[in-house]
Amino acid sequence: MPFKRYVEIGRVALVNYGKEYGRLVVIVDVIDQNRALVDAPDMIRGQINFKRLSLTDIKIDIPRVPKKKTLIEAMETADVKNKWEKSSWGRKLIVQKRRAALNDFDRYKVMVAKIKRGRAIREKLAKLKRENPA
Amino acid sequence: MKTILSSQTMDIPEGITVKVDAKIVEVEGPRGKLTRNFKHLNLDFALLDGGKKLKVEAWFGSRKTMAAIRTAISHIQNLITGVTKGYRYKMRLVYAHFPINASIPNNSDSIEIRNFLGEKKVRKVDMLEGVKISRSEKVKDELILDGNDVELVSRSAALINQKCHVKNKDIRKFLDGIYVSEKGTIAEEAYSRYLAVETLIFFLVLSEAEDDSPGDVEEECLAGDESADVVPDREGPDDAQAASRQPHQYVTPLVTGLPGRSSSEWEEDGESQGDGGIAGN
Numbered sequence: 001m002p003f004k005r006y007v008e009i010g011r012v013a014l015v016n017y018g019k020e021y022g023r024l025v026v027i028v029d030v031i032d033q034n035r036a037l038v039d040a041p042d043m044i045r046g047q048i049n050f051k052r053l054s055l056t057d058i059k060i061d062i063p064r065v066p067k068k069k070t071l072i073e074a075m076e077t078a079d080v081k082n083k084w085e086k087s088s089w090g091r092k093l094i095v096q097k098r099r100a101a102l103n104d105f106d107r108y109k110v111m112v113a114k115i116k117r118g119r120a121i122r123e124k125l126a127k128l129k130r131e132n133p134a
Numbered sequence: 135m136k137t138i139l140s141s142q143t144m145d146i147p148e149g150i151t152v153k154v155d156a157k158i159v160e161v162e163g164p165r166g167k168l169t170r171n172f173k174h175l176n177l178d179f180a181l182l183d184g185g186k187k188l189k190v191e192a193w194f195g196s197r198k199t200m201a202a203i204r205t206a207i208s209h210i211q212n213l214i215t216g217v218t219k220g221y222r223y224k225m226r227l228v229y230a231h232f233p234i235n236a237s238i239p240n241n242s243d244s245i246e247i248r249n250f251l252g253e254k255k256v257r258k259v260d261m262l263e264g265v266k267i268s269r270s271e272k273v274k275d276e277l278i279l280d281g282n283d284v285e286l287v288s289r290s291a292a293l294i295n296q297k298c299h300v301k302n303k304d305i306r307k308f309l310d311g312i313y314v315s316e317k318g319t320i321a322e323e324a325y326s327r328y329l330a331v332e333t334l335i336f337f338l339v340l341s342e343a344e345d346d347s348p349g350d351v352e353e354e355c356l357a358g359d360e361s362a363d364v365v366p367d368r369e370g371p372d373d374a375q376a377a378s379r380q381p382h383q384y385v386t387p388l389v390t391g392l393p394g395r396s397s398s399e400w401e402e403d404g405e406s407q408g409d410g411g412i413a414g415n
Contacts, residue, residue, distance in 0.1 A: 002178040
């Protein structure tokens with residue numbers, strides 16, 4: 001019941017508002033009660049309000065305000081990218097992005113695929129019902 | 135200012151199970167089960183250490199929410215003592231002229247009060263759930279309220295007290311009423327009785343040990359020293375002599391129910407203490 005994802009140095013968070021929307025960042029320092037210093041391998045270190053962050057389960061081992069090189073090394077050893085993409089939250093985000101990027105032809109293909117899948121499921125279900133009348 | 139995190143931990147003694155879910159705390163022990171709802175507080179309750187410790191946390195709390203942490207813990211501690219030792223509140227019937235007539239029906243869950251200040255009105259007070267009331271056998275004019283939940287027991291006592299308020303009179307002079315004389319636990323009585331027995335056994339052993347000569351010399355000294363300066367020993371010289379003659383037949387007088395500290399002070403059936411000085415009598 002109590003909290004498990006703490007704001008701490010090394011906590012990986014997702015930016016959920018603003019210019020950096022959707023980026024995975026690491027909290028490298030806490031500025032005051034409302035703001036943190038965040039960093040990511042491909043962005044300039046900067047401050048951000050906690051309200052713009054969603055904390056994740058992932059935490060890496062870094063000293064306070066590490067050099068970019070140290071940060072990148074730590075993220076490699078902790079394998080943040082893979083852990084994120086395998087987690088259910090990460091997978092959902094990837095699917096959302098893919099869906100948003102479909103063009104009309106892709107959406108047509110999705111529709112056809114859905115119909116085909118639904119048909120197969122109903123056929124199988126009907127067969128099972130016939131075999132086990134219950 | 136908001137303090138990021140403040141917390142307090144309490145130990146849960148052996149034999150008690152505590153369950154906490156969504157700010158409802160359930161405590162179970164030898165005397166039964168008690169529940170308490172803390173949903174009005176903004177606190178996190180967590181059981182640690184496999185049920186041996188309870189931690190209460192307040193995140194970003196103001197001064198008042200942080201104060202609530204310790205009160206929550208105190209409430210839970212009261213639940214725990216209620217469920218192990220129980221609560222016993224004793225009340226005395228105090229009257230100057232009209233004896234208060236208190237009768238308790240068989241099921242012990244209500245009390246009827248008659249003749250309070252000579253009034254014809256009969257006051258009936260129902261005890262709250264889980265609270266039993268009885269008259270004390272050994273002490274005159276005493277009521278005993280027993281229960282597990284301290285809130286219910288003390289509130290029942292308050293209800294009885296409030297039914298017997300004096301109206302339209304100078305309450306400094308008309309001191310009649312039913313007052314709470316002692317707030318304690320039920321297990322403590324048993325413990326004090328146990329202590330009394332232990333001290334008796336201790337004296338017995340001592341008196342038997344005084345059979346040898348050093349003890350006799352002591353007695354002679356004491357016997358010869360007839361002056362009033364002799365500080366009376368724990369065992370008076372008579373007891374020791376009697377005991378040394380017949381150690382095994384020393385019959386100890388049974389100490390009847392070690393009275394609570396307060397009952398001797400309440401022994402009055404006439405003028406109460408505050409009588410002389412007030413109203414220039």
